[in-house]
Each structure stands twice: as C-alpha cells, then as structure tokens.
Amino acid sequence: MKVGFLGPFGTYTHQAAYECFQDSITYCEKTTIADTIESLETLDYAVVPRENSIFGSVVETFDGLRSLKEGFILGEIVLKIQHCLVIKKGAKLADIDCVMSHEQALGQCRKFIAEHLSSAATFKTTSTAAAAEAVSRSKTLNVAAICSKICTTMFGNLELVEEGIQDEDFNYTRFFVLGRNSLIKPPSYPTYPTRALIRVTMRTTAADSETSFDLTEFLKILNLSVIRIDRRPAPLSITFRDMYFLELQSTSKEDLWPKKVEQSVSRIRDNGFLAESIGLW
Numbered sequence: 001m002k003v004g005f006l007g008p009f010g011t012y013t014h015q016a017a018y019e020c021f022q023d024s025i026t027y028c029e030k031t032t033i034a035d036t037i038e039s040l041e042t043l044d045y046a047v048v049p050r051e052n053s054i055f056g057s058v059v060e061t062f063d064g065l066r067s068l069k070e071g072f073i074l075g076e077i078v079l080k081i082q083h084c085l086v087i088k089k090g091a092k093l094a095d096i097d098c099v100m101s102h103e104q105a106l107g108q109c110r111k112f113i114a115e116h117l118s119s120a121a122t123f124k125t126t127s128t129a130a131a132a133e134a135v136s137r138s139k140t141l142n143v144a145a146i147c148s149k150i151c152t153t154m155f156g157n158l159e160l161v162e163e164g165i166q167d168e169d170f171n172y173t174r175f176f177v178l179g180r181n182s183l184i185k186p187p188s189y190p191t192y193p194t195r196a197l198i199r200v201t202m203r204t205t206a207a208d209s210e211t212s213f214d215l216t217e218f219l220k221i222l223n224l225s226v227i228r229i230d231r232r233p234a235p236l237s238i239t240f241r242d243m244y245f246l247e248l249q250s251t252s253k254e255d256l257w258p259k260k261v262e263q264s265v266s267r268i269r270d271n272g273f274l275a276e277s278i279g280l281w
C-alpha cells in the first residue's frame with residue numbers, strides 16, 4: 001500500500017500521515033497539494049491539510065477537491081502545530097531579508113514576522129519542509145524558514161532561532177485522509193462514521209444563468225446538521241457560480257448515517273442541484 005503526502009519528508013502533512021499509517025505503508029512525497037490529490041490515480045491513499053485554527057481553510061485543498069473524481073475522504077487527523085524560525089548556521093537574525101514557508105505557516109506567524117522580521121520579504125514555498133530544504137541549500141545567509149522542529153535535524157546546516165512562533169499558542173491543523181475509492185479503508189476507520197463532506201453547485205443552463213444559489217432553501221432540503229461550509233468558484237463556471245463544500249455531522253452514533261447522507265444527496269439532486277458525497281468517516 002502507498003500513501004501520497006505533501007512533501008518533502010518533514011512536513012506537518014507527513015507527521016499527520018504517519019499518525020494514521022505508522023510503519024504499515026510506503027510514503028510517497030508529492031510536491032504540491034494538487035499533485036498529492038492527483039496521486040490517488042496511482043496510489044491507495046493521500047493526506048492533505050484541510051484547515052487551521054488560526055488561518056482557516058486550505059484553499060489549494062478545496063481547489064483540488066473541486067475536480068476530485070476517484071478519491072474519497074475517509075478520515076481526519078488533527079495535529080497541534082508549533083512553528084519554528086530556522087536559519088542557516090552562522091547567519092544572524094538581523095541579516096535576514098527573506099522568510100520562506102508554506103502560505104499557511106506564513107499566515108499563522110504574521111505577528112512574529114511583523115515584530116521580528118518587519119523588513120524581510122515573505123516568499124511562499126510549496127511546503128514548510130521545502131522552505132527548510134531551500135535554506136539548508138542556500139549559498140547565502142540572508143534567508144530563513146518557518147517549519148517544524150524536526151526539519152532542523154533532517155536538513156543540514158540549520159539552526160533553530162525560536163520555537164512556538166505562531167500567533168496563538170492554540171494552533172491546530174486538521175488533515176483529510178483520502179482513499180482512492182470509498183471501499184478501501186484506512187486503519188482505525190470507525191465502525192459507525194459520523195461525518196460526511198458533500199460538494200454541491202446549482203445546475204447551470206443558459207436560461208437560469210442569473211439565478212443565484214439560495215443557501216436557506218438548500219439547507220432546508222438538505223435537512224442534516226452542517227458544521228462547516230467552504231466555498232470556491234465552480235470549475236469552468238459562469239461568473240460567480242460557486243461550488244459549496246458542506247461538512248456534515250451525525251447527531252447520534254448510528255449505522256443509518258451513510259443512508260441518511262445518500263438520501264439527502266438524492267433529495268438535493270431532485271431539486272435541481274449538482275450534488276455528490278465525497279467523504280464519509
């Protein structure tokens with residue numbers, strides 16, 4: 001069995017994947033979140049960050065889920081995130097004029113950057129560990145990375161400046177575990193799933209192109225408990241036609257939940273929406 005994750009080794013996503021699969025699987029590094037989701041065409045599982053308690057939803061993940069065909073969400077992992085500022089051995093904080101990291105990490109450490117690196121430019125990398133690797137390989141001493149502590153031992157020539165630099169102590173990221181289909185089950189898949197993710201857009205015809213999505217009407221038809229709503233532009237859509245992702249929660253531990261979700265999705269379809277369940281865990 002193989003799992004794709006946002007790489008390289010040393011990312012938070014790698015930690016999340018390890019928490020789920022331990023030593024039972026082969027880990028395959030992917031360069032971007034989009035590549036990780038697409039890796040489900042050839043791999044068994046994929047792990048991607050879903051949202052952070054300081055910086056919110058991970059846009060690239062939802063953009064990948066817009067066109068998800070084969071994959072299915074089968075679990076979640078929550079990690080406490082402690083970011084570190086890392087420089088090259090021999091560098092001085094005063095000489096740093098560029099701080100690199102994944103946009104989530106840069107967004108979670110805005111106060112620290114404003115206070116201690118106010119004149120440095122920020123540079124987005126594909127992941128936190130990719131930033132650590134770039135600093136480690138850099139020929140100059142003016143760059144820093146925001147990453148997990150483990151990166152200081154994984155990549156050579158790095159020095160830890162400060163640990164716990166995120167804006168709030170309370171900093172958690174939730175990751176999705178996806179399988180290549182809904183039948184394959186990751187370790188510790190619950191006997192009675194209690195969550196679901198559905199993806200929905202208005203059906204588009206030339207005649208109704210002015211009709212907007214009426215959320216109230218939609219939620220009435222859905223008639224299930226909604227705990228999160230994310231919204232992204234629908235792929236190849238007319239202007240401002242959106243795709244909604246609704247995370248649902250069962251109100252009791254019951255074996256009827258998959259059936260309830262399925263019935264709700266068909267009700268939504270009967271009412272002219274394009275709807276699919278893309279996760280159950």
Ligand SMILES: O=C(O)C(=O)Cc1ccccc1
Nearest residue numbers: 011012013102104105127128
């Ligand atoms: O870049 C990483 O290490 C990731 O796994 C994405 C991410 C970035 C910041 C917080 C949580 C996850």
